[in-house]
Amino acid sequence: MIEVQHLTKFFGSKRAVDDISFTLEKGEILGFLGPNGAGKSTTMRMITGFMPPSGGTAVIGGHDIRRDSLEARRKLGYLPENAPVYPDMSVFDYLDFCAEIRGFTGADRKKRVGDTIDKCFLGGVRHQTIGTLSKGYKQRVCFAQSILHDPEYLIMDEPTDGLDPNQKHEVRLMIREMSAEKAIILSTHILDEVDAVCTRAIIIAEGRIQADDTPAGLRTRSPYHGAVSLTFGPTDSGKLMSTLRSVEGVKNTILIDESRSEVSVRVLPRTRETLIADRIMAALSRDRYDLKSMYVEQGRLDEVFRNITM
């Protein structure tokens, strides 16, 4: 379990991180979301023990990162932002160094390094100097370094940054596969990633937690959550709108698009909990409208993100 307790960081008089607290159990993948400069990286740097907090602390599997730092760091894997790695070393030498510094020896170390290289698809560049590798490969080398010792707790600052779509997919798969017996924190700008990987998301803005929920839970905060989108064949839009407005539970209807061949409308319910789809269906079939498509919107994370952080 990772317990983050009242983490605070001042840079001069600027409060970069302001009293952040949460706990994370094994099996969870927590996505850190927030605009640039919101304090995501600073928070991660404090959790990993790189940066001393101005106040508060983090407890990693029972070990306080400030008082019992070595034990806490032993349980952590960390992928920093921009994937820093020594450019003058070969991939194998570098991972071998990381394994050595974490106390692995002999055959165990060889096997561990070899397995990690295979797992991260680095076999082809095993003996290549890291400085000559592309951004995507460097990112994977740094990723390999973070999972080399099979840590119980994994902290990753933008793990898919700089990867192409296929590589992103691979990395997400790997993270999901590992997640069963690990607690994972990752930060990202990509909202799709939160949907694809995370079981939980925390939105940070101006150093504070603004929302802490599952991705689905976050989406219900969208203004369009539960709204019904409808597309019709050519029809009298004025009459259509008044029909829709008269349905019980409808707050508002918005005409999105009207062309020669199609009319599309979005219907907003009075409250988030009101279910209006079946009543709309009933009203429409009574008046025999030419309904082409209909779906209930779940809300989009980017809208929620914008609402919370702007």
Place this chain on the structure above:
Amino acid sequence: MRTKEFTNTVTAIFKREILGYFRSPVAYVFIAIFLLLLGFFTFYISHFFEMGQADLRAFFEWHPWIYMFLVPAVAMRLWAEERRMGTIELILTYPITVGEAILGKFLAAWIFIGIALSLTFPMVITVNYLGDPDPGAIFCGYVGSFLLAGAFLSVGSMTSAMTRSQVISFILAVVICLFFILAGYPPITEIFSGWAPGWLLKVVANLSFLSHFQSLQRGVIDLRDLIYYLSVIFFMLFANGIIIQNRST
């Protein structure tokens, strides 16, 4: 248990660092320049052959001055480069202490300079061929030179931790080294002798690298000189650790 871990991590860092020197052109450039400069000063400025003396004083007297420029050049990358590349974020989140990282890096750089120093062995052969020098004095000269290099290196390691710019680190280290060399130099001490109290003058003069280096060259390993160099190194590396732990980024 902790001692085993300590040696294990220091060795890991030491190995990475020292191999790092030889992976890049730094090592070869440094060794070549070091040997060239030493040879030039010993033979052309000090006129080693013309002096007609079978000892290496003309050789050793240049070491402080050559170290003053070359050792900060080796040391400047120790921490500044880690900070610039961001790899410091990894090394400080591994389960190792700051002390282990500093020691591993310092020892690697020190041994590397030691290797360069040992490549001056033709000097020893030459002087033995030409005459009958005192082997004790030569041995002590090398020990003194190696300790001197360590002291310079610890200064450079500390200044390297202060900044992410290798140039600033280099200049700071050269200036501090220059102060340590000149502290016991008569023209400098005279500036202070008019107004500073006598004990302060004595303290400053005793801080000088030169006076301790010269006494070692006479062929006596004085415990006081040894303690002096080791405490300078310890102090500088300790300051290095404090700087690393209190860095802002």
